[in-house]
Amino acid sequence: MKKLTTMFSMLALCAGMSAGVQAAPDTIKFSHVVAENTPKGQMALKFRDLVAERIGDKYVVEVYPNSQLFGDGKEMEALLLGDVQFIAPSLSKFSKYTKKLQVYDLPFLFKDMEAVDRFQQSPAGQALLSSVNSKGLIGLGYLHNGLKQLSANDPLRVPADADGKKFRIMSSDVLAAQFEAVEAVPLKKPFSEVFTLLQTRAIDGQENTWSNIYSKKFFEVQPYITESNHGVLDYMVTTSMEFWNDLPDGDRAVLKKALDEAVAHGNAIANDKAMKDRQNILDSGRSEIITLTDAERQQWVEVMKPVWTEFQDEIGPEVIEAAVASNQ
Numbered sequence: 001m002k003k004l005t006t007m008f009s010m011l012a013l014c015a016g017m018s019a020g021v022q023a024a025p026d027t028i029k030f031s032h033v034v035a036e037n038t039p040k041g042q043m044a045l046k047f048r049d050l051v052a053e054r055i056g057d058k059y060v061v062e063v064y065p066n067s068q069l070f071g072d073g074k075e076m077e078a079l080l081l082g083d084v085q086f087i088a089p090s091l092s093k094f095s096k097y098t099k100k101l102q103v104y105d106l107p108f109l110f111k112d113m114e115a116v117d118r119f120q121q122s123p124a125g126q127a128l129l130s131s132v133n134s135k136g137l138i139g140l141g142y143l144h145n146g147l148k149q150l151s152a153n154d155p156l157r158v159p160a161d162a163d164g165k166k167f168r169i170m171s172s173d174v175l176a177a178q179f180e181a182v183e184a185v186p187l188k189k190p191f192s193e194v195f196t197l198l199q200t201r202a203i204d205g206q207e208n209t210w211s212n213i214y215s216k217k218f219f220e221v222q223p224y225i226t227e228s229n230h231g232v233l234d235y236m237v238t239t240s241m242e243f244w245n246d247l248p249d250g251d252r253a254v255l256k257k258a259l260d261e262a263v264a265h266g267n268a269i270a271n272d273k274a275m276k277d278r279q280n281i282l283d284s285g286r287s288e289i290i291t292l293t294d295a296e297r298q299q300w301v302e303v304m305k306p307v308w309t310e311f312q313d314e315i316g317p318e319v320i321e322a323a324v325a326s327n328q
């Protein structure tokens with residue numbers, strides 16, 4: 001009887017093989033640190049769905065939001081180790097791999113998101129995507145989140161209001177210099193720790209976009225948000241050379257197209273999302289939104305502007321010039 005069962009199993013296996021039964025699809029992990037209801041969260045889910053639709057027999061994308069798999073301190077190493085295949089860190093988090101992307105952190109560089117977009121699509125902006133290649137990373141495209149606002153325990157209207165206050169920043173020396181310029185104390189901390197740091201008043205404030213301030217509930221523990229639009233928080237969708245170059249050409253093309261479409265989707269919703277989340281914060285009544293007068297805003301511009309000179313050699317003056325030109 002046992003012999004007969006074994007024989008049947010072998011026959012079934014052979015039949016399966018001859019009928020062309022496929023191997024299980026390869027898993028592609030996409031890890032990020034924000035909530036799903038953000039431009040990056042939505043972009044990752046769109047990518048997952050497009051891959052399932054178009055090449056689901058070969059690949060399945062698993063999305064890990066909210067620093068579930070890796071926090072922002074670890075995700076690039078994890079990518080290089082092959083523990084994850086796609087990430088989309090903020091452009092402020094690449095300084096270990098390239099100094100050129102620091103251009104995006106220069107305070108008051110871009111007048112609005114249209115200017116950011118023009119720069120990203122320009123030859124100079126596109127060239128920056130390959131600035132991490134020598135470190136084994138590939139930048140596959142830019143994804144928008146939006147302009148940053150300043151939140152704090154006390155109202156921030158002029159630079160003197162920030163004097164001596166502790167602000168959480170992303171891991172960027174430019175952002176550190178920006179806060180030092182107003183005599184504040186910058187602290188580099190992972191995104192996953194920001195809410196608790198604010199809630200326990202271990203820090204006084206932070207800078208972020210409307211969608212991050214809303215989705216991570218920072219507004220519930222920060223009574224004031226200054227609508228400063230002083231810098232940009234965008235992303236570079238990144239993979240590792242090892243993973244990308246090992247893919248069969250046809251599969252790589254399908255994955256790239258799906259990714260481009262997912263990025264276009266994220267970019268198309270980013271501005272609306274920012275405006276809706278700003279309104280949600282306003283409606284909550286938990287946080288007062290401070291609008292600066294032109295004269296007040298100009299004070300921040302003037303105090304922070306020397307940061308450009310401090311970093312121009314590392315970034316490259318021609319990169320800064322190209323970014324400035326995108327404002328026209």
Ligand code: LMR
Nearest residue numbers: 033034090170191208212
């Ligand atoms: C932050 O650390 O504040 C942001 O980079 C989080 C993100 O990915 O938007």
